[in-house]
Amino acid sequence: MIQIEGNKCDFCGCCVGVCPVDCIEVMESNIEIDDEICIDCDLCVFICPIDVLSNVATEAV
Amino acid sequence: MWQQKQFDCIVVGGGPAGTTFAQVASRGGLSVLVLEKDRDIGMPVRCGEAISDKGLRYFHDPDPRWIQSTIDRIKLTAPNETEVEFDLNDIGYILDRRIFDYDLAHMAAQEGAIVVTKAYVNGLIIDNDMVCGVKGNYLNSPFEVRAKFVIGADGVESRVGRWGGLRTQVKLKDMESGIQKTISGIEVQSNKFEFYLSRKWAPGGYLWVFPKGNNSANVGLGISGYYAKEGKSAQKFLDEFLQWKYPECSVLTTVAGGVPVDKTLKCMVADGLMLVGDAAHTVNPMTGGGISSGMMSGMAAAETAIELSHNKKEPTRANLNSYEKKWTKLRGKKHEKYYRIKEAIFKFDDDDLNRIADGIAAVKEEDRSLLKLFSIAVAKKPSLLIDVVRLFTGL
Ligand SMILES: Cc1cc2nc3c(=O)[nH]c(=O)nc-3n(C[C@H](O)[C@H](O)[C@H](O)COP(=O)(O)OP(=O)(O)OC[C@H]3O[C@@H](n4cnc5c(N)ncnc54)[C@H](O)[C@@H]3O)c2cc1C
Numbered sequence: 185m186i187q188i189e190g191n192k193c194d195f196c197g198c199c200v201g202v203c204p205v206d207c208i209e210v211m212e213s214n215i216e217i218d219d220e221i222c223i224d225c226d227l228c229v230f231i232c233p234i235d236v237l238s239n240v241a242t243e244a245v
Numbered sequence: 246m247w248q249q250k251q252f253d254c255i256v257v258g259g260g261p262a263g264t265t266f267a268q269v270a271s272r273g274g275l276s277v278l279v280l281e282k283d284r285d286i287g288m289p290v291r292c293g294e295a296i297s298d299k300g301l302r303y304f305h306d307p308d309p310r311w312i313q314s315t316i317d318r319i320k321l322t323a324p325n326e327t328e329v330e331f332d333l334n335d336i337g338y339i340l341d342r343r344i345f346d347y348d349l350a351h352m353a354a355q356e357g358a359i360v361v362t363k364a365y366v367n368g369l370i371i372d373n374d375m376v377c378g379v380k381g382n383y384l385n386s387p388f389e390v391r392a393k394f395v396i397g398a399d400g401v402e403s404r405v406g407r408w409g410g411l412r413t414q415v416k417l418k419d420m421e422s423g424i425q426k427t428i429s430g431i432e433v434q435s436n437k438f439e440f441y442l443s444r445k446w447a448p449g450g451y452l453w454v455f456p457k458g459n460n461s462a463n464v465g466l467g468i469s470g471y472y473a474k475e476g477k478s479a480q481k482f483l484d485e486f487l488q489w490k491y492p493e494c495s496v497l498t499t500v501a502g503g504v505p506v507d508k509t510l511k512c513m514v515a516d517g518l519m520l521v522g523d524a525a526h527t528v529n530p531m532t533g534g535g536i537s538s539g540m541m542s543g544m545a546a547a548e549t550a551i552e553l554s555h556n557k558k559e560p561t562r563a564n565l566n567s568y569e570k571k572w573t574k575l576r577g578k579k580h581e582k583y584y585r586i587k588e589a590i591f592k593f594d595d596d597d598l599n600r601i602a603d604g605i606a607a608v609k610e611e612d613r614s615l616l617k618l619f620s621i622a623v624a625k626k627p628s629l630l631i632d633v634v635r636l637f638t639g640l
């Protein structure tokens with residue numbers, strides 16, 4: 185599951201551009217990820233320029 | 246109120262691609278609504294703000310209010326810190342996009358377009374497979390508006406195309422993970438684009454220092470998603486650079502941002518829908534510059550909308566193909582070439598870059614004609630230098 189770190193996000197939308205299943209929604213000052221649709225591919229985690237996202241399952245390993 | 250009206254065109258996104266569409270289409274007699282999710286047009290500025298004189302003049306005479314500095318030289322710094330300088334063939338500018346983007350929206354409004362901020366689009370209205378409007382939220386109230394043409398100008402974070410069934414996902418390696426800080430209190434020459442090329446500064450991309458006058462500059466970088474995967478973020482690369490180069494600077498703005506350095510989408514249109522700008526991957530894949538090319542796609546899409554309307558033709562996928570054709574002719578074909586060059590440059594390691602920089606540095610500046618550089622290229626490392634020279638003269 186992708187975790188969004190506190191209020192660190194800059195709402196740049198870079199993660200939305202790479203998400204293969206379109207489950208990230210970035211508004212003016214809010215970001216939401218639909219866990220039901222997310223396939224845990226981690227592309228958003230890699231691309232985020234400012235380390236906002238992490239995959240809690242991956243981290244736990 | 247715009248919520249109760251029907252329009253010829255609805256544009257999602259108030260960046261340069263969307264507002265250029267709106268200006269051209271309105272001038273051509275179409276009714277246009279521009280919906281922008283943010284509070285302000287032009288802010289935040291997720292951009293180095295560089296544009297060539299030619300790229301700007303294609304649309305507008307440069308207004309002094311837009312220009313923060315005028316650039317006539319380029320400085321490249323190689324991994325071994327060898328510096329190479331060139332004069333630019335065409336001058337360039339560092340814009341103030343807060344004012345520039347705002348003015349573009351204003352010009353669209355002057356032509357009759359309705360521009361609305363704080364209007365977030367969250368879906369399309371689709372009837373019988375034809376896109377015929379958008380749904381969204383304006384100041385917490387839901388709305389639905391209909392139009393003959395829907396234009397996705399919603400930038401790198403575009404979802405409009407996906408909702409319309411187009412494949413707009415950017416491959417990880419073709420997304421530059423970007424960050425920029427506007428810093429002040431530094432020594433910087435106001436007439437030079439500065440680029441730093443190295444895997445240690447910006448792997449799979451480059452780092453830029455673009456002067457904004459008054460001892461300030463946009464300092465930013467993009468790293469390819471391919472390298473971002475290794476776990477060191479764009480922000481960490483930039484912080485290290487600033488610590489090394491400008492440890493005492495003040496940081497006036499910090500923005501993150503993605504740049505799709507890809508070929509243009511194969512399919513930019515669907516029934517009732519056209520994508521323009523970053524949403525259609527119109528950024529120059531070699532330089533990452535997307536302001537003027539985005540505006541150009543907006544213009545081409547608007548011309549198509551005007552033609553179809555005048556000829557009373559339906560906005561079917563087949564009819565909208567005229568926009569794709571215009572774009573391919575204007576820039577699309579060139580971007581395919583630039584993409585191939587980008588791919589070649591991508592393979593350079595720091596040793597290659599050092600060799601190239603040393604080769605160029607050995608030639609007296611007044612002798613650095615393209616032809617001369619070309620011959621060094623052939624002597625040194627045939628394919629590589631040519632690509633680098635092209636990269637920085639084609640900016
Ligand atoms: C760090 C960085 C540096 C760059 N440097 C340069 C440079 O020096 N020179 C250059 O030419 N290019 C540069 N670029 C690229 C350039 O910024 C873009 O190509 C350009 O802004 C694209 O214009 P656009 O109109 O397509 O999209 P944008 O300018 O991104 O505009 C899209 C708009 O759509 C809005 N939007 C998105 N979704 C919705 C929605 N659902 N509802 C309503 N509104 C929505 C957004 O809020 C945004 O205002 C840079 C990019 C980055 C990230």
Ligand code: SF4
Pocket residue numbers: 186202203204205206207208217221222223224225226227228229
């Ligand atoms: S992990 Fe993959 S599917 Fe899930 S939000 Fe991130 S990019 Fe989308």
Ligand code: SF4
Pocket residue numbers: 192193194195196197198199200210215231232233234235236237501
């Ligand atoms: S890439 Fe990072 S900063 Fe940008 S919107 Fe996604 S989570 Fe936020």
